[in-house]
Amino acid sequence: MTPSVAIVGGGLGGLTLARVLHTRGIPSAVYELEASPAARDQGGTLDLHEESGQRALAEAGLMPQFRAVVREEGEALRILDRHGTVRFEETAVASGGTRPEVDRGDLKRILAGSLPSGVVRWGAKVTAVSPGRLTLATGDVVEADLVVGADGAWSKVRTRLSGAVPHYSGLSFAEIHLSDVDDRHPAAAALVGAGSMFALAEGKGLIAQRTGGGRIRVYAAVRTADPAAVAGLADRDRLLEVFADFAPALRALIADSGGAVIPRPIHALPTGHRWPRVPGVTLLGDAAHVMSPFAGEGANLAMLDATELALALADHDDVESALSAYETAMFPRAEAAARASAEGLEACFAPGAPAAMVEQMTRFAAHHH
Numbered sequence: 001m002t003p004s005v006a007i008v009g010g011g012l013g014g015l016t017l018a019r020v021l022h023t024r025g026i027p028s029a030v031y032e033l034e035a036s037p038a039a040r041d042q043g044g045t046l047d048l049h050e051e052s053g054q055r056a057l058a059e060a061g062l063m064p065q066f067r068a069v070v071r072e073e074g075e076a077l078r079i080l081d082r083h084g085t086v087r088f089e090e091t092a093v094a095s096g097g098t099r100p101e102v103d104r105g106d107l108k109r110i111l112a113g114s115l116p117s118g119v120v121r122w123g124a125k126v127t128a129v130s131p132g133r134l135t136l137a138t139g140d141v142v143e144a145d146l147v148v149g150a151d152g153a154w155s156k157v158r159t160r161l162s163g164a165v166p167h168y169s170g171l172s173f174a175e176i177h178l179s180d181v182d183d184r185h186p187a188a189a190a191l192v193g194a195g196s197m198f199a200l201a202e203g204k205g206l207i208a209q210r211t212g213g214g215r216i217r218v219y220a221a222v223r224t225a226d227p228a229a230v231a232g233l234a235d236r237d238r239l240l241e242v243f244a245d246f247a248p249a250l251r252a253l254i255a256d257s258g259g260a261v262i263p264r265p266i267h268a269l270p271t272g273h274r275w276p277r278v279p280g281v282t283l284l285g286d287a288a289h290v291m292s293p294f295a296g297e298g299a300n301l302a303m304l305d306a307t308e309l310a311l312a313l314a315d316h317d318d319v320e321s322a323l324s325a326y327e328t329a330m331f332p333r334a335e336a337a338a339r340a341s342a343e344g345l346e347a348c349f350a351p352g353a354p355a356a357m358v359e360q361m362t363r364f365a366a367h368h369h
């Protein structure tokens, strides 16, 4: 019998799950509180790894659509110190071309567009979850054999499985943007290059990414133990003070940015988070293992979790054995990535930065070429 599957959350994980299930003939419904896939600025570029994000797209039958929107040159990486001296540089060609960049918005559009209409219930907020049923903000109740929590870091579904709550990592981002950079900010465009740029010092740094449409996104990262101080970072003048010891060319990324400064405190679930099997409910992606972005794995893992869960449901006769198989492989994978992201965060902002990251990337490059 084909199980009925209710997916809470239509982010990259939830949409990938619905799509891979669809390709295997298993229907599902996705309940997403946002009104549409373009409801807000979808943020940032992602590099999709061969063994995870790209594998998910292959299983989803969406590689041609993906290839049409990737930017190969987005793989380029530059690491600078606070004086603006380039300490490591790699072009997309040198990095091997295996990790092309894609804008998150494009990816969500491709996934959402690949589903039959009506599968995603946009504007449907889930307010309560119990095994076998969901309650929506409208008061409607949905019954399902399987409820999947793909509802992100602050997952409501997770509360049915585990008491764990994400903790503040001690690092906060203030997100800013520069637009029309080739014409209006050529110096910034040259500084950042075609891909990503990390300008690092102990306890802080500027992490910039070239995104589609002539834009640059900058995360001004600051280690601050007090999450309440994060709100104070949402101010250009304050940021310029925090980065007063950075070279003028680097501070120009802040000074020349336009629009709102968005504070983003970084949270993570405990490394190794897991739960005892509860019939008919599971989690994937950030709901299961939100981590700091320093392993570059979050979106990749969400898509891989979704793919493996879909394939397990297609391969097993009963839901419980599918969930066991999925969780048995997912828990250790997530634990390893969470450890790598916590170590990556430490390495980025360690005393002597950017030395640790330069050393790590130099070793990685030597190993891969």
Ligand SMILES: Cc1cc2nc3c(=O)[nH]c(=O)nc-3n(C[C@H](O)[C@H](O)[C@H](O)COP(=O)(O)OP(=O)(O)OC[C@H]3O[C@@H](n4cnc5c(N)ncnc54)[C@H](O)[C@@H]3O)c2cc1C
Residues within 6 Å of the ligand: 008, 009, 010, 011, 012, 013, 014, 031, 032, 033, 034, 044, 045, 046, 047, 124, 125, 126, 127, 150, 151, 152, 153, 155, 156, 173, 264, 284, 285, 286, 287, 293, 296, 297, 298, 299, 300, 301, 302
């Ligand atoms: C600043 C930053 C930079 C990052 N950079 C990278 C990167 O370079 N590479 C990478 O791989 N990852 C990166 N990540 C991580 C990546 O964004 C996440 O891991 C990924 O989006 C997780 O996908 P998801 O589908 O599990 O959750 P989400 O994308 O969070 O989706 C969850 C969805 O559930 C919906 N939802 C929540 N609650 C409800 C409810 N009650 N009812 C209905 N719907 C609900 C939400 O609206 C949302 O659409 C970054 C994260 C941050 C914060």
